[in-house]
Structure formats: structure tokens, C-alpha cells
Amino acid sequence: MRYHSTRGKVRGLSFKDAVMMGLADDGGLLLPESIPTLTPGDVEALGQLAYPELAFQVFSRFVDDIPAANLKNLIERSYQSFTHPEVTPVVHQDGVYILELFHGPTLAFKDVALQFLGNLFEYLLKERGEKMNILGATSGDTGSAAIYGVRGKQNINIFILHPHGRVSPIQELQMTTVTDPNVFNLAVRGTFDDGQSIVKEAFGDLEFKSRYSLGAVNSINWARVLAQVVYYFYAYGRVRRETGCREIYFSVPTGNFGDIFAGYIAKRMGLPIRRLILATNENNILSRFVRDGDYSVGQVTETLSPSMDIQVASNFERYLFYLYQQNPDRVAQAMEDFRKQGRLEFADAERARVGEDFLALTVNKTQTVETIRDFHAATGYVLDPHTAVGVKAAKALAGGEAPVVCLATAHPAKFADAVRQAIGREPQRPASLEGIEDRPKRCEVIEAETQAVKDYLAQNAL
Numbered sequence: 001m002r003y004h005s006t007r008g009k010v011r012g013l014s015f016k017d018a019v020m021m022g023l024a025d026d027g028g029l030l031l032p033e034s035i036p037t038l039t040p041g042d043v044e045a046l047g048q049l050a051y052p053e054l055a056f057q058v059f060s061r062f063v064d065d066i067p068a069a070n071l072k073n074l075i076e077r078s079y080q081s082f083t084h085p086e087v088t089p090v091v092h093q094d095g096v097y098i099l100e101l102f103h104g105p106t107l108a109f110k111d112v113a114l115q116f117l118g119n120l121f122e123y124l125l126k127e128r129g130e131k132m133n134i135l136g137a138t139s140g141d142t143g144s145a146a147i148y149g150v151r152g153k154q155n156i157n158i159f160i161l162h163p164h165g166r167v168s169p170i171q172e173l174q175m176t177t178v179t180d181p182n183v184f185n186l187a188v189r190g191t192f193d194d195g196q197s198i199v200k201e202a203f204g205d206l207e208f209k210s211r212y213s214l215g216a217v218n219s220i221n222w223a224r225v226l227a228q229v230v231y232y233f234y235a236y237g238r239v240r241r242e243t244g245c246r247e248i249y250f251s252v253p254t255g256n257f258g259d260i261f262a263g264y265i266a267k268r269m270g271l272p273i274r275r276l277i278l279a280t281n282e283n284n285i286l287s288r289f290v291r292d293g294d295y296s297v298g299q300v301t302e303t304l305s306p307s308m309d310i311q312v313a314s315n316f317e318r319y320l321f322y323l324y325q326q327n328p329d330r331v332a333q334a335m336e337d338f339r340k341q342g343r344l345e346f347a348d349a350e351r352a353r354v355g356e357d358f359l360a361l362t363v364n365k366t367q368t369v370e371t372i373r374d375f376h377a378a379t380g381y382v383l384d385p386h387t388a389v390g391v392k393a394a395k396a397l398a399g400g401e402a403p404v405v406c407l408a409t410a411h412p413a414k415f416a417d418a419v420r421q422a423i424g425r426e427p428q429r430p431a432s433l434e435g436i437e438d439r440p441k442r443c444e445v446i447e448a449e450t451q452a453v454k455d456y457l458a459q460n461a462l
């Protein structure tokens with residue numbers, strides 16, 4: 001399998017080179033040159049497998065440059081850190097299926113990919129005798145998951161930018177209480193969009209990227225998306241076993257469009273997804289795009305689901321590549337137009353194609369609180385506010401002809417304030433969070449300026 005850029009100037013990369021490149025050197029995002037397709041029989045067989053074996057089967061279709069035994073070993077080690085034997089269990093509650101993606105070390109879906117990516121980086125750096133300085137941006141969850149993926153690992157330093165004062169108290173503590181010498185937390189005076197744009201600018205300076213061997217942990221990195229494809233197959237297998245369904249909906253709380261794009265890849269591979277339900281909070285550029293073709297950037301608004309407080313969704317570029325019939329010149333032009341004008345227009349035929357894959361809803365603060373409260377009253381199950389956004393959209397949009405799986409992207413204990421507003425008490429804390437407030441912390445506050453971040457990285461790089 002070879003990888004190429006959405007903008008067409010980088011081609012023919014191996015999987016390992018694509019992982020190490022992170023952001024494509026032409027500023028685009030890397031994608032496989034073709035998407036492997038599965039027969040219904042293949043899908044059925046995958047649905048019977050335990051999580052690590054399923055992950056190996058899915059990865060093997062995209063990775064042909066790591067020996068099978070080594071790939072298996074990387075996968076098995078990555079999912080041993082999860083506290084649930086099924087890794088990503090599916091539970092049936094109040095008419096929907098909840099795909100629990102929060103049983104990893106930092107209690108969010110990011111662990112599913114970042115436990116693997118941390119081990120993969122370690123493996124590749126050892127093989128190449130190289131070192132790496134990871135530079136990533138987070139709205140709250142990628143940061144700690146990436147830090148836990150690489151903390152204490154040799155030949156890797158990690159620099160994570162989070163928006164100062166705009167992540168939940170637990171999210172901040174999960175990052176800043178990791179004081180291993182290879183971990184650097186930077187609280188940026190700005191939004192997640194500012195942090196993501198700084199990261200992309202730093203990667204776009206190819207001399208800087210090469211001098212400091214920059215590595216990407218955001219969903220910029222194809223390996224992140226690939227690891228997230230697996231649980232769509234897993235959930236379908238579990239729900240099909242229970243219901244005999246032939247099609248399924250997935251409802252995905254969406255910010256940077258990485259998680260739902262993984263579902264789109266699963267659909268292109270042949271998973272019978274009736275529609276992907278794209279659920280946003282008030283930062284709703286993506287749901288406006290699906291519903292009205294209105295892809296115009298707004299101001300980042302603070303909400304009860306802070307990890308989705310994103311306007312410029314990185315992976316949208318990967319989707320545009322397919323929407324534009326795999327024409328990289330059109331993608332490059334559109335990204336340039338969007339940079340200048342802050343909006344894109346779509347033809348009727350394109351909007352019709354979007355509608356074949358996606359449904360969408362914007363869910364506001366009041367609706368988020370009501371959903372957590374009503375779901376808890378009906379079932380005793382506590383949703384985190386991001387998951388609640390997806391559950392609300394699922395209930396509003398999924399037709400009764402196929403079951404709906406809601407991706408539970410974080411544990412409610414990460415967002416205690418929102419949960420308290422909804423049910424009058426805080427959720428139970430998992431053991432990993434006990435005493436987190438009392439641990440030593442390390443973090444620097446920094447201006448939202450690319451040069452300031454580059455200077456900091458240069459002073460602390462390996």
C-alpha cells in the first residue's frame with residue numbers, strides 16, 4: 001500500500017514513511033492511494049473477532065511494510081493498557097447502542113489510536129536509529145492521550161499546545177501532572193484552532209521540520225485515523241450478533257472530523273453504514289455544511305463539550321479529496337480559497353453526495369444538559385457531554401430501520417461540571433483520577449505565535 005497527499009505533490013510513500021512524515025510536505029494530508037474493499041463475507045468474519053485480532057486484520061490491509069509478527073505485537077501491547085477486557089465494549093441503553101471508547105489510560109477515545117501510535121513511533125525510531133520531537137495541539141483529550149502514549153519513552157520528546165483556560169480542570173491535570181522529563185505542556189493564549197494552525201505552520205517549515213525531526217500525533221497522522229477505523233467494524237459485529245441487522249447508523253460527536261472520517265473510511269471499505277450522523281455543539285461549521293452546504297468559518301464558542309470547540313476541522317480536507325472525485329488540484333485550490341475567504345461553496349451534485357453519507361445536527365448547551373439528565377433518569381447511565389451531543393443527534397435523526405451506535409468518546413468524570421449541572425452530582429471517578437489534584441504539575445503559558453512555539457521547541461528539543 002502506498003500513500004499520497006490530498007494536494008498531490010507527495011506520492012508513493014510507504015506506511016512507515018507516511019507515519020513519520022505526519023503532515024504531508026506539500027501541506028496536505030496523507031491518504032492511502034486506494035481503499036481496500038471487503039466483501040460482505042469478510043465484514044461478517046471480522047465482526048466475530050476479538051479486538052486485537054480485528055485490529056490486526058484491518059491494519060494489515062493498509063500496512064505492508066511491518067512484519068506481521070511485529071505488527072501483532074505492537075497491537076497487543078497497545079490494548080493491554082485498557083481496563084476493559086473487550087477494549088471498546090458496546091452496551092445497549094435506552095434504545096441506542098453506546099460504543100464505550102473511554103477505557104484507556106486517559107479515559108477518552110484518543111487512547112485507542114495513541115497507545116498504538118506511541119508504541120509504533122518507538123518501534124520505528126529504534127529501527128531507524130532516529131529521535132523525534134512530537135509537536136501536537138489539543139482541545140483537551142489528544143494531549144493527555146499522546147503524552148501517556150510516549151511518556152518516558154527513549155528518543156522522543158513531546159510538546160503539546162492546549163488552549164489556556166479552555167479545557168476542563170481534569171483534562172488540564174491529566175496533561176500537566178505528567179512531569180516526565182520528555183513531556184512539555186504549553187498553555188497557549190488562544191483557541192484550539194490557533195494551536196492547530198501553529199502546528200501546521202511549524203510542519204510547513206520543512207527546514208525546521210527536518211532539523212528537529214518533528215512527529216505528529218494529531219489526526220494529521222494517518223495512523224491515528226487508521227486505528228480509529230477498527231472500532232466501527234467491532235461495534236457493527238457486536239450489534240449484528242445481537243440484532244441480526246444488515247445496516248447500521250453511527251452517531252459521532254465531531255470537532256476535528258477525524259473520528260467520523262474513520263467511519264467514512266470504514267463505509268468505503270464496505271461496512272454497511274446507512275448514514276454517519278455528524279453531531280456538533282454550537283461550533284457547527286460541519287453540521288451547517290452537511291445540512292445546508294454552508295461551510296463558512298465562525299468564531300470559536302465555549303461550550304459544555306470543550307474538546308469539540310473547533311471551527312477549522314483538519315480532516316475535512318481528506319473528505320474533500322473524495323468529494324472532489326480525488327482531484328488533488330481542486331483540493332489545493334479549495335484550501336487556498338478557504339484560507340483567504342473563510343468559506344467554500346458546493347455544487348448541488350456535491351451536496352447530494354454528502355447527503356448519501358451523512359446526516360447532521362447542532363446540539364446546544366441546554367440540549368446537552370437535558371440529554372445527560374433524561375438519559376440518566378431513564379437508565380442510570382451517565383453520559384459525558386460530548387457523547388450526549390451524539391446521543392441527542394442519534395435520537396433526532398436515526399430512522400427505525402437500522403440500529404444506531406453512539407460513539408461514547410470520553411468518560412463523564414473528565415467533565416464533572418457539565419454532569420453536575422445535569423444530574424445534580426458529579427460522576428464517579430475512575431481510580432486513575434484519584435488524588436490527581438495533589439500531584440506535582442509542570443506547564444508553561446505561551447503566546448499564540450508560531451515563532452514563540454518554535455523557539456521553545458528548539459530550546460528543549462532532543
Ligand SMILES: Cc1ncc(COP(=O)(O)O)c(C=O)c1O
Pocket residue numbers: 108109139140141142219253254255256257258259260307308386387409410
Ligand atoms: C471527547 C471528544 N469527543 C469528540 C471529539 C471530536 O472528535 P474529532 O475531533 O475526531 O471530530 C473530541 C476531539 O477530538 C473529543 O475529545
Ligand SMILES: N[C@@H](CCOP(=O)(O)O)C(=O)O
Pocket residue numbers: 137138139140141142143217218219220255256258307308314
Ligand atoms: N478534540 C481533539 C482535537 C484534536 O483532534 P485530533 O483528533 O486531530 O488530535 C483533542 O482532544 O485534542
